[in-house]
Amino acid sequence: MASPSAPVEGVAPARGRGPARDVAGLGVGRAFGFVAPAFLLIGAFLIFPALWTIYIGITNYRLTGVEAVSPSVVGLSNYTKALNDALFHNALWLTLVFVLGSAIIGQNILGFTLAWIMRRTRPAVRRTVEAFVLLAWILPSTVVAYLWVAFYDRDGGTLNSLLGTQGTAWLIDYPMACLVVFNTWRGTAFSMMLYSSALQAVPPSQLESARMFGASGWQTLRDVVFPHIRGHVLTNTLLISLWTANDFSPFLLTKGGPNHESETVPVYIYNVALQGGELGYSSAISFLLLIANLLVSLVYLRLLRRRS
């Protein structure tokens, strides 16, 4: 090791064009060496599959049969097929309902309400509630799905026992409502935590000021709290919308059924690819979902920027 004061080997003096390329004094080659493992992992597990999906999306690749061995490029026909596929339209609509109901309305409002109430409660109560809400978030999907299947079960399910409605098959009669409730329960923790910290940023003197003027709870929320946490609301809504749109756990409860009634896009992709075996077509739909997510993100970012 060179002493701290000695010039480090391999550092070229900045030549006055742009920022120095080698600030740490490692040498560009060695620096790339350090970054390479991460690049390799990202490349192998994220970038390559993504590009591969796009490629498969323009072929007629299948899970079985002749096309599994020698798929051929079919151009955009998978995409034109999607545009006319009633089941895909159905999946898009159900995803929209799922995102609106469980994320934008359910998790957002329940999370904010919990955060707003917990703000004033005793620390012991707050920590207990937070622990329970977080538990719903950190449990593995399979465990949670099993719990909810048991909860909704037709014979001896908890919900039926509670309501005295023995024999109601919730997951079959009201599959989307069940999924919305389930996902609201599952994902509220994140919104609650985010809003809890956002509410800390509202100056107490402004809340008290509003109180001194006799502002009602709703007026205080609208005029004081909301303008302060607008950015947090947008960020939170973006994140939970994307997570919910891509969520696969509905499959664990209903498998998309009955008769496609709860088949959101990720579930539809799975069913097309692995039940129907149409890998090419499912890849095309995956790409469409990616595009939709990108568009939603762009809209949110636009809104965020307009704020500042």
Added chain:
Amino acid sequence: MAGIDIEGLATVYPNGVRAVDGLDLHVADGEFFALLGPSGCGKTTLLRTIAGLEPATEGTVRIDAADVTRTEPGKRGVAMVFQDYALFPHMNVSENITYPLKVRRVAMATRTATAERTAGELSLQGLLERKPAQLSGGQQQRVALARAIASQGKVLLLDEPLSNLDARLRLEARTFLKKLQRDLGITTVFVTHDQAEALALADRIAVMESGKLRQLGSPREVFARPANTFVANFIGSTPMNLLPGTVAAATGEVGAVSVAGGSLPATTVSVPADAEVTVGIRPEYLTVASGDVTGPALRGVVVVAENLGTQSLVTVDCDGTLVGVTVPEETEPSPGTAVVLTAPASRVLLYDRDSGELLARQPTPVAS
């Protein structure tokens, strides 16, 4: 317009701290009233209890003769300006000022008129469209005041109104605030830890310590006759000399106390001779005598002189005790000079050595 009556008021925090501890106080209609004390003395808690932001544990608060102890803050007819002004950053000046009216669903036209009129009164014309972040500290304070005035409370509460301003602006704002209060004639209570601010602004001052009232009086009374050594120590920009002394035998009305190797005249009528006391004398009331002195006086040697602008604080070593005395500028004796200090008997205060309380209201002193 309304007075405030506080009886046996106590505010106890959940952790058991009695921030306000059995307080009785009357603020007259239209009075400019200061709550003064070191940090943690409960003055802000008292203000917040009057506002209704802290629930009173015991006692009653009356505003305009109506008991408001359990009334919601918004229904007490009280306006408050917070230390950080609490302006809403996303609203412009006009919206901020008229927010209290918006809450009450007052018509837009009335709101606009109120904003313009109030802004005029507080010299905020031309700033109505700005956001608080685009205003200077002094302007922000005036917006907060305008908003409080627009809410048409019977009582105005100010929490450390000048502490967020820089030193020069503070003097300007002080004058402005005093004039504004005079013009509006609104009963105003403000909290401050700065004794100079309280002396300059208030009609009356309540000095607090550990949730209790230590003295209540006009700035003149509190400055010239502190009721106890705590107040004596706290009030005044140069600290009061508090020296151990013994009462000498009285001859007529004016007696003397032996202190710091010398003596000072004092009205000792009700204090027995030989009583051990604490002698309080402000540096401003001590004078460096010229020529011979026949009466009671302190003799000592100048240790150091500190320039305070128009006057200097001279520290004199009197038989091992350090005594502060202020002298006009350019008359400060140089260190090492022997000096003689005298004071009028009316300015020499005697405090009980143990309790620190001012000893028996001495009769009006004879002119010296």
